[in-house]
Amino acid sequence: MTKKMKLGMIMLATLVVGSSVYAAKGDAGSSNDPLVTKSYVDSKVTQLQKTVEVQASMIDLLTQEINNMGKEESSSYEVVTVPAGQSIVGKQGTEIIVRSGNGQVLASDGGGLQDMTEGTDLLGGSEIPKYHLVIIPREDGRGIYATKDLIVMVRGGYNIQ
Structure with a gap:
């Protein structure tokens, strides 16, 4: 049963119970309980x-x-496995830590990746050091190409391509 159906059934049941209680209180047609038309x-x-x-x-x-x-x-x-020959491409602000395997920087015209552990910029094609916090600065195709099966920890949005 969908949420719409449940909500409709609850409202209908409430309406029926409420009108039954109201109808039981007075005499139909009196000043306290006037008759109404079908159109109303x-x-x-x-x-x-x-x-x-x-x-x-x-x-x-x-x-x-x-x-x-x-x-x-x-x-x-999140622990993610990237098969050799594929890439993990991050969204802006995504954090990646390589745990095992080998990977190279996928750079864009805007530059490479930021290695926060060393405080350096990793250029396209350079090897990603293991256990270093790497940040994707912009969502422009930057990421890591797996030259050997990679196991990485990722925080933020990403795609495996």
Whole structure:
């Protein structure tokens, strides 16, 4: 049962119970409980249905946003294996630590990668030192090409190509 269906069923049940309690309180047609026309009831039901539809679509949008939040970037390190001959390309601000294997810097026209451990700029084609924190400064195709199977720790967005 979808969230829309559950929400609709809950609202319908609440409406039925509420109207039953209200109807049991007074005499139909009295000044405390006036009779209403079918068109009035139909208009109110239509308003309620529109409100439920709007709220259900808002819930769907928020659910999608919540589900996508964890996919884009991670706040903790993730262990990733990069097969030889493939590359890991990071998004802006992605942090990578090479644990095992060999890899070379994939640079762009804007430069290479930043080795925060040494405090240096790693140029295209240079070997990535193991256990060094490397940062991808821009999302312009920079990353690491695996010359031998790589095991890396990654924090942030990335793609394996």
